[in-house]
Amino acid sequence: METVQADDVVKLSAAEMSGRNEEILAICKLHGMKGRNTVEMLKALDVEFHHLKEQGQSAKADHVQTLYDWKSKQSAADSKHKSTQPDEQQFLDWAFLKYMDAVSLQPQMWQYNFHAGRMLLSQKKNNEALKLLQTALAQKPTEPCIRFYTGLVVLDRDDGLGPQTRYAIQYLQQGLEKLLAQLQFPDENPPSHEGPSLRALNPISLLNIQFHKGIFRLGTFLFNPPAGLPEKTMTPEQVLTFSADLAAWALSKYPYRGTLVHDLEWLLLEAHFTLLDLTCKKPNVNDEFISRRCQNLALILKHTNIPICHELLEMQETVCQLRVEKTPCDSNALYMLGLAQIVDFDNETTPAKAKILIEEACLSFRASISLENKPMSGEPPMELIQQKWWQDWKLDESQKAMQQKQQKVEAKQELKLDQPDTKAAPFASGSRPSSKSVISRVKIPSIRGSAGASKTSLSGRSKASEPSKPTRGRAAAKTSPAPSTTAKASDQTAATSSNQPQTSRAPESDTPGINHVSFAYRLGLARALTRIDEKSVEAQNYYKEVIKMAPAVHDAYIEFANLLLKTDPLQAVDIYAKFPVKPIEEQTYNDAFITGEIVRLLMKSEKYDDARLGPNMIAYGKVMGLASIDGYINTLDHKLKTQLLMKTYAGIHGKPLNDPELQAFFTFKHWI
Numbered sequence: 001m002e003t004v005q006a007d008d009v010v011k012l013s014a015a016e017m018s019g020r021n022e023e024i025l026a027i028c029k030l031h032g033m034k035g036r037n038t039v040e041m042l043k044a045l046d047v048e049f050h051h052l053k054e055q056g057q058s059a060k061a062d063h064v065q066t067l068y069d070w071k072s073k074q075s076a077a078d079s080k081h082k083s084t085q086p087d088e089q090q091f092l093d094w095a096f097l098k099y100m101d102a103v104s105l106q107p108q109m110w111q112y113n114f115h116a117g118r119m120l121l122s123q124k125k126n127n128e129a130l131k132l133l134q135t136a137l138a139q140k141p142t143e144p145c146i147r148f149y150t151g152l153v154v155l156d157r158d159d160g161l162g163p164q165t166r167y168a169i170q171y172l173q174q175g176l177e178k179l180l181a182q183l184q185f186p187d188e189n190p191p192s193h194e195g196p197s198l199r200a201l202n203p204i205s206l207l208n209i210q211f212h213k214g215i216f217r218l219g220t221f222l223f224n225p226p227a228g229l230p231e232k233t234m235t236p237e238q239v240l241t242f243s244a245d246l247a248a249w250a251l252s253k254y255p256y257r258g259t260l261v262h263d264l265e266w267l268l269l270e271a272h273f274t275l276l277d278l279t280c281k282k283p284n285v286n287d288e289f290i291s292r293r294c295q296n297l298a299l300i301l302k303h304t305n306i307p308i309c310h311e312l313l314e315m316q317e318t319v320c321q322l323r324v325e326k327t328p329c330d331s332n333a334l335y336m337l338g339l340a341q342i343v344d345f346d347n348e349t350t351p352a353k354a355k356i357l358i359e360e361a362c363l364s365f366r367a368s369i370s371l372e373n374k375p376m377s378g379e380p381p382m383e384l385i386q387q388k389w390w391q392d393w394k395l396d397e398s399q400k401a402m403q404q405k406q407q408k409v410e411a412k413q414e415l416k417l418d419q420p421d422t423k424a425a426p427f428a429s430g431s432r433p434s435s436k437s438v439i440s441r442v443k444i445p446s447i448r449g450s451a452g453a454s455k456t457s458l459s460g461r462s463k464a465s466e467p468s469k470p471t472r473g474r475a476a477a478k479t480s481p482a483p484s485t486t487a488k489a490s491d492q493t494a495a496t497s498s499n500q501p502q503t504s505r506a507p508e509s510d511t512p513g514i515n516h517v518s519f520a521y522r523l524g525l526a527r528a529l530t531r532i533d534e535k536s537v538e539a540q541n542y543y544k545e546v547i548k549m550a551p552a553v554h555d556a557y558i559e560f561a562n563l564l565l566k567t568d569p570l571q572a573v574d575i576y577a578k579f580p581v582k583p584i585e586e587q588t589y590n591d592a593f594i595t596g597e598i599v600r601l602l603m604k605s606e607k608y609d610d611a612r613l614g615p616n617m618i619a620y621g622k623v624m625g626l627a628s629i630d631g632y633i634n635t636l637d638h639k640l641k642t643q644l645l646m647k648t649y650a651g652i653h654g655k656p657l658n659d660p661e662l663q664a665f666f667t668f669k670h671w672i
């Protein structure tokens with residue numbers, strides 16, 4: 001029976017399937033849903049079915065039931081068809097077998113060895129990949145793509161301990177420079193007129209995620225580079241900046257949404273997160289600069305298309321907490337932290353931890369409200385001090401300060417004990433660390449102390465992101481590179497240090513920033529309170545305050561009305577009726593949702609004589625069309641509300657009641 005039903009789904013013509021899908025999408029819009037997936041479509045159809053049943057429209061309810069059955073069968077047939085299709089990994093395995101067949105037939109072709117080695121590298125088979133890539137490199141030693149992937153294999157295999165590490169860094173940088181040259185001078189490589197080529201034939205491109213991961217791997221590896229690097233070797237900040245920029249560029253160029261987009265977004269987040277980590281480890285960095293970077297990264301995390309997961313939530317929490325640590329009196333920073341805590345609460349499965357998260361979210365929003373019209377500097381608000389994560393961070397900072405103080409005391413004692421020996425004879429090499437090395441070890445900067453070290457980044461996702469771990473665990477003082485690189489870095493440090501006193505003194509001399517007043521803080525607090533208690537009177541008061549401060553915000557009306565639907569639907573109508581009405585020609589789908597809810601609630605309560613019913617029916621039908629209010633028209637027709645119906649038809653068509661065409665239609669409907 002199921003096979004016959006699945007076949008019936010397939011036998012529908014393209015026009016019939018398109019018509020049914022459009023009808024389902026219209027029903028989704030009617031109930032404020034976007035219809036982005038099958039589950040949402042079925043939910044909208046179910047709501048429409050029960051709505052029609054309540055109005056006594058059995059014929060239309062049966063039609064909606066038919067649409068529901070068809071969509072559910074189509075979904076089952078699609079899932080069964082997809083289960084029989086090979087997944088992405090199988091295609092990659094087939095491609096690898098074809099490459100190996102090509103290598104076995106013509107081992108002298110560098111292209112075959114290169115692509116087979118690149119596939120082995122993606123499978124983490126570094127030893128086998130290095131053999132094939134070295135063969136390809138021997139066949140064509142000047143090819144940048146071969147040099148790049150060979151260098152990437154060397155870094156992954158040797159982990160920076162082998163003698164070929166310096167050459168691997170050069171190879172990776174040459175590949176990056178090749179891509180930058182292609183992007184800067186695209187006219188030098190005009191596209192072929194023979195037709196589009198496969199993307200696999202261009203391993204150095206914006207849409208090659210393996211190449212992007214190689215650039216990110218180079219940037220993280222340069223945190224502790226080996227000695228003897230050439231003078232023109234890039235700094236890790238430069239490479240990571242290029243990695244973030246190229247990932248953002250690739251996202252703007254790629255028109256589709258799929259696995260590649262998610263990988264590019266992950267890489268963009270990892271690059272920015274690592275840059276933020278590296279910036280925090282620098283001495284004498286302005287807290288305001290770090291706060292701005294945290295704000296920008298938090299906005300990227302908020303609008304990403306990556307599905308919610310543990311790593312994403314942990315990164316968002318770390319970034320928002322770091323911003324609050326740097327600027328604890330910034331109301332916007334506390335607001336963003338509250339949003340992150342709400343998202344954590346919605347995805348937390350442990351009741352005890354979820355309770356702590358929602359309580360801290362309320363405290364964050366209350367703190368942001370209490371700081372309005374106050375300076376962004378000063379003592380942290382009491383609502384922030386009461387949060388557990390802040391107390392843990394303060395405890396870690398105090399313990400770290402005690403350890404540093406104890407290390408300084410021990411260092412001074414060692415200097416006093418060793419001072420006579422230094423006058424008599426110098427230390428033998430390696431016998432005892434010098435005072436300079438002790439001081440540099442004591443002054444290691446850190447993002448957040450031990451609390452920051454406990455936060456795991458996205459390094460667990462792939463091998464290419466593993467170097468992000470040393471950025472938190474290793475000392476910030478780099479291993480001394482080549483003299484030329486050191487001189488170049490010292491020049492840059494001197495240039496920035498000359499400007500640093502000006503930037504650090506500017507906040508002291510100027511008036512500190514003032515936190516602005518925003519309705520978003522109250523809206524966030526109201527949402528957090530409703531997650532604790534749906535009938536919270538305090539949450540309703542904050543929704544009323546949001547409506548007064550920002551009358552054009554749809555969310556406040558919708559969320560506030562949803563709190564009242566179960567207890568007093570007519571009071572929800574009163575809330576919707578406060579929305580400022582625009583001219584009918586300027587109303588949008590968001591406005592139509594509110595007018596549609598007013599009509600639905602009044603019709604459900606049988607308030608046919610309510611003065612708000614007619615104008616809202618006209619506004620809703622003007623935007624959504626007559627088909628959206630067809631059920632209401634039939635109900636009013638049965639109730640003999642002819643005057644209301646005639647005014648509604650005249651308002652939707654923009655014609656007077658005495659229009660000849662409308663008069664003829666009204667006569668046909670027996671309304672006059």
